Amino acid sequence: MTTLQGKTALVTGASAGIGLATARMLSHAGARVICCARALERLQIQLDEMPGPGLAVELDVADAVSAASLPDRLPQDWQAVDILVNNAGSDIGGRQPFHEGDINQWAGTIQTNVTGLMQVTAAMLPGMLAREQGHIVNIGSTQGLTPVAGCGAYTAS
Structure with missing residues (x-):
């Protein structure tokens, strides 16, 4: 396994x-x-x-203020993030036929899975660019490749 000694990773x-x-x-x-x-x-x-040092930070990726304030809420010696893993995801509402779906639930899924990823990336990317280093990993679902009936918003996101 590759060593990541001295690197700081942030995982949503x-x-x-x-x-x-x-x-x-x-x-x-x-x-x-x-x-x-x-x-x-x-x-x-x-x-x-x-096994190693860690820090717990409350974050709601779907909340623009929570995401935008993330870098400033990190202690100074934790702000130089080398690896950002955008993993947070949600399937609000679960499986249901499209005609029985709720647009507000679909919007919540999109807000978390798409907009949330973009908000966290927008908050953390300036530091990476300023240091001229960093890696961003975006985790997706296999439903993006193999859709499941009744999960339209989740599959689309």
């Missing part, structure tokens, strides 16, 4: 699933990991199980 949606697994992998590879999610308490518990 890090409280469970792929985000948590990614944060653990990055920690095992030597990176300092900033774990972000809405569930701050759950993040704290997860950090205790990681």
